[in-house]
Amino acid sequence: MSIETASTPTIRVQGLEKSFKDLHVLRGVDFEVTRGSIFAMLGSNGAGKTTVIKALSTLLAPDAGTATVNGFDTATQSAQVRESISLTGQFAAVDEVLTGRENLVLVAKLRHLKHPKAIADELLERFDLTEAGGRRVATYSGGMRRRLDIAMSLIGDPPVIFLDEPTTGLDPEARLEVWQTVRTLAAAGTTVLLTTQQLEEAEQLADRIAILHGGRILVEGTLAELKRLLPPTEVQYVEKQPALEDVFLALVGKNGDPTIDGADAEGAHPDGTHPKDLP
Amino acid sequence: MTAQLTGDTVTLTGRSLRHILRSPDTIITTAVMPIAFMLLFVYVFGGAIETGIATGTDAATGPYVNYLLPGILLITIASGVAYTSYRLFMDMQGGIFERFQSMPIARSSVLWGHVLTSVIANLISLVIVVAVPLIMGFRSGAGLLAWLAVAGILILFTLALTWIAVIAGLSAKTVDGAFAYPLIFLPLISSAFVPTETMPGPVRAFAEHQPVTPIVNTIRDLLAQQPVGSEIWIALAWCTGLLIAAYLLAQLSYRRRVSQPSPRRRRRLSCPP
Structure with missing residues (x-):
């Protein structure tokens, strides 16, 4: 739209519509995602984020419109689309009865890869789950489950990954871990489409942000572009206080860098995730 | 495609068999209820029923347990398949079902994995259930061929009932709804416990024209x-007929299910009647 996109987009959605009975969840959604970028779809509960993800991952058929993923049409080439993607749904898609390692081996086998055990061990290592690998997932914490969930999605190195509210219900440390994983993925060339209702998440991660509301994309652009939609900055003097998150992470965190002062002069808002901050 | 279906089915069967290995109580529970039934009928009602059967039919009048065992085996299967509904329903509640659906696998392998697991689990339960009457005095001079025929009929019946359970699991809105309870009542109104000749008209008509009686x-x-x-031909016709009908219906509700949003979401968005 704004910057020229050299290559064809990895994800292209045009005029996507979907109704459930009388409820028009999607009323014509259009957007494109460039290869290797992180695209965040922002919206409140019930805005239709999950419906978009499900349509893109061939879990439901739209009423109208088209979507292509990695060059394949979701309606007519669904098998190829499924080869190209991984879905990490809103609720951790792990098998609680199996161990972490068995979950990974299961997915590797279903992706018909050679050496599923080696793949599992490598991912356990990478996601810091080696010790927990032999335990049943039912004993895992929320953060560990999410990590395993994402690890399962990486098996087979799909070029496109959908993350539906990947950090909902996670504590701040686990959230930072997930963010780090997402950044690493994109840096390695994976295209990431994530949905979130946390504004900070979109700010922190996304190359481009789209706001989904009322079944349509209201605005779409980089963070800077979105910020320009509002009147220019008005200089105010505000007493700088550490956000509770900074305090929490400084006291508890091993992952968050414990810099209470400085470093966050721009990004920090006192209450991080309140929608009313950003109209 | 067929090779892929087989491979994926084997993988997914391995997965749900692991579920059973880790909660063997599902097999034991499946076996305990029919065994309790058997004890109750043989040692409590048995004396009264036995005399009735001896006069009422010309069937071989061994101990009552001989008469009872086939019905008990079918009850075992009818209650055992409920776990298939349950496991399928739980898969759909969690995200794992959608993960499988969004992966490049043969989609029907998700159902076949559960179905094969059901057959294996029910066979184990049946072996346990048969062991008890052997202790209680059940004897059969039947040869290997007859036992194989019995096993074949039981497997066919398990498959038919499992696909019915799959329909229940796919269309359930709550865990309780996932159980195909009415199946358990079929053996009760049949020739499983007493000869149908002893029943009043309409009940007898039902009992004689439902699948369990000819199978028993x-x-x-x-x-x-x-x-x-x-x-035996009526029994086989019932089994295969049920199997085909249930299989087709299950495929239909599966297809409807996978192209629609999860029940959680649907319920929030609209109120079904």
Whole structure:
């Protein structure tokens, strides 16, 4: 739209519509995602984020419109689309009865890869789950489950990954871990489409942000572009206080860098995730 | 495609068999109820029923347990398949079902994995259930061929009932709804416990024209080394008919299910009647 996109987009959605009975969840959604970028779809509960993800991952058929993923049409080439993607749904898609390692081996086998055990061990290592690998997932914490969930999605190195509210219900440390994983993925060339209702998440991660509301994309652009939609900055003097998150992470965190002062002069808002901050 | 279906089905069967290995209580629970039934009927009602059967039919009048066993086996299966509904429903509640659906696998392998697991689990339960009457005095002079025929009929019946359970699991809105309870009542209103001749008109008509009676009679005759007659064909027709109908219906509701949003979401968005 704004910057020229050299290559064809990895994800292209045009005029996507979907109704459930009388409820028009999607009323014509259009957007494109460039290869290797992180695209965040922002919206409140019930805005239709999950419906978009499900349509893109061939879990439901739209009423109208088209979507292509990695060059394949979701309606007519669904098998190829499924080869190209991984879905990490809103609720951790792990098998609680199996161990972490068995979950990974299961997915590797279903992706018909050679050496599923080696793949599992490598991912356990990478996601810091080696010790927990032999335990049943039912004993895992929320953060560990999410990590395993994402690890399962990486098996087979799909070029496109959908993350539906990947950090909902996670504590701040686990959230930072997930963010780090997402950044690493994109840096390695994976295209990431994530949905979130946390504004900070979109700010922190996304190359481009789209706001989904009322079944349509209201605005779409980089963070800077979105910020320009509002009147220019008005200089105010505000007493700088550490956000509770900074305090929490400084006291508890091993992952968050414990810099209470400085470093966050721009990004920090006192209450991080309140929608009313950003109209 | 077929090779992929087989491979994926084997992988997913391995997964749900692991579920069973880790909660063997599902197999034990499946076996305990029919065994309790058997004890109750043989040692409590048995004395009264036995005299009735001895006069009422010309069937081989061994101990009552001989008469009872085939029906008990079918009850075992009818209650055992409920776990298939349950496991399928739980898969759909969590995200794992959607993960499988969004992966490049043969989609029907998700169902076949559960179905094969059901057959294996029910066979194990059946072996346990057969062991008890052997202790209680059940004897059969039936040869290997007759036992194989019995096993074949039981597997066919398990498959048919499992696909019915799959429909229940796919269309359930709550865990309780996932159980195909009415199946358990079929053996009760059949020739499983008492001869149908003793029943009043309408009940007898139902009992004689439902699948369990011919299946029970056939298995009973096979174990008692009696000629099975034409009833075996009625039994087989019921089994295959049920199997085909249930399989097709299950495929239909599966297809409807996978192209629609999860029940959680649907319920929030609209109120079904």
